[in-house]
Amino acid sequence: MPQPPGTEPHPRGHGGDGSELVPGIPLPQSYQHQERQKLPDRALPPAIPHGPTRQGPEPRKPNGPVRHIELVPESEVQDDPNAAPRCSRSTGPAQRAVEEYLDREADGRQSAGDCQAIATFQRQQRIEPATGFAGPVTGAMVRLLQARKDPNLVELCPNRNERVVCVDLSRQLLWVQQDGEVIFPPVAMRSGRPTMETRTGDYRIYWRNKNHTSSLYHTPMPYAQFFDGGEALHGVYDDIYAGTGSHGCVNLAWEDSKRLWGLLQKNDIVHVWGRKTGV
Structure with a gap:
C-alpha cells in the first residue's frame, strides 16, 4: 500500500560517527509537520476484486523530475x-x-x-x-x-519458463526474468516499513487496476498490480528513496511502474525474499 504524499519521513540512518542523518536540503514546514503525525498501523486489507484488469483513465504524470x-x-x-x-x-x-x-x-x-x-x-x-x-x-x-550486469548472480530468484517478478527486499531492487533471461532490468523499489513489512513468499498477480486509489489511505496507486491481499506493485509520485517504507506494497518510481504494467499480466509470478535492512 502507498504512503500518503508528504507524510512519510526520509529513512533515518547514521553516519560514520554514529550521528543521526537528516535530509540534506531543508524540507517545507508543512512536510515537517505532517512527518510528525502518527500514521495508522497495518489494517486488514480491503476487499479487492478478483475480476478483469481495469484499464481506466491514464494515471496523471509526475510534475517534473523527482529529486x-x-x-x-x-x-x-x-x-x-x-x-x-x-x-x-x-x-x-x-x-x-x-x-x-x-x-x-x-x-x-x-x-x-x-x-x-x-x-x-x-x-x-x-x-x-x-x-x-x-x-x-x-x-x-x-x-x-x-x-544491472547480473541481478540474479547468486540465484535467489527462481528461473522458470514463465515470467517471474523478482522482489529483493535486502537490496530494495525489482526485476523480471524468464527462462534465465532478464526481461525487465533491475530498478529501485521501496518495500514495507518496520511493523508493516512486505511479506515474503511466492504469489501470483490476481488483479490489476491502472488507476487505483487506496481505500485505506485514499492515496493514488498508479499501475497497481495486486499479488498478496492488499499488497501491490504500484507507482508513487515521491522520491523512491525517501521514507522508512510503504504500508506493505512494493513502491516503484512512476515511469518504472508504467513500463512494468505494459509487461506483466494477471497470473504472473511474484517472488519476494530477503529482509529490508534500512541501510
Whole structure:
C-alpha cells in the first residue's frame, strides 16, 4: 500500500560517527509537520476484486523530475539551496561501497579526492545535495547500478519458463526474468516499513487496476498490480528513496511502474525474499 504524499519521513540512518542523518536540503514546514503525525498501523486489507484488469483513465504524470535527497549529518544540511554545495569531510555509511564502485582506494575513510569523485557521481545521478557524503541514497544508487550486469548472480530468484517478478527486499531492487533471461532490468523499489513489512513468499498477480486509489489511505496507486491481499506493485509520485517504507506494497518510481504494467499480466509470478535492512 502507498504512503500518503508528504507524510512519510526520509529513512533515518547514521553516519560514520554514529550521528543521526537528516535530509540534506531543508524540507517545507508543512512536510515537517505532517512527518510528525502518527500514521495508522497495518489494517486488514480491503476487499479487492478478483475480476478483469481495469484499464481506466491514464494515471496523471509526475510534475517534473523527482529529486533524490541524500541524508547527511545535521551539521552539513545545505541551508541555502542556491549556494554551491560544500564538500563533506564526513565518512558516510556507504563510503567503502561507493569507493569500490568508483575505483577509489576502498579504505572506508573520506578524503578530498573521494569527496570530489562522489560529488561528481551524485550530480550525474541527480542526488542532492551533491556534497560527496556517501549516505544511504548514494549507496542505494550504487547497488542498483552494480545489479544491472547480473541481478540474479547468486540465484535467489527462481528461473522458470514463465515470467517471474523478482522482489529483493535486502537490496530494495525489482526485476523480471524468464527462462534465465532478464526481461525487465533491475530498478529501485521501496518495500514495507518496520511493523508493516512486505511479506515474503511466492504469489501470483490476481488483479490489476491502472488507476487505483487506496481505500485505506485514499492515496493514488498508479499501475497497481495486486499479488498478496492488499499488497501491490504500484507507482508513487515521491522520491523512491525517501521514507522508512510503504504500508506493505512494493513502491516503484512512476515511469518504472508504467513500463512494468505494459509487461506483466494477471497470473504472473511474484517472488519476494530477503529482509529490508534500512541501510
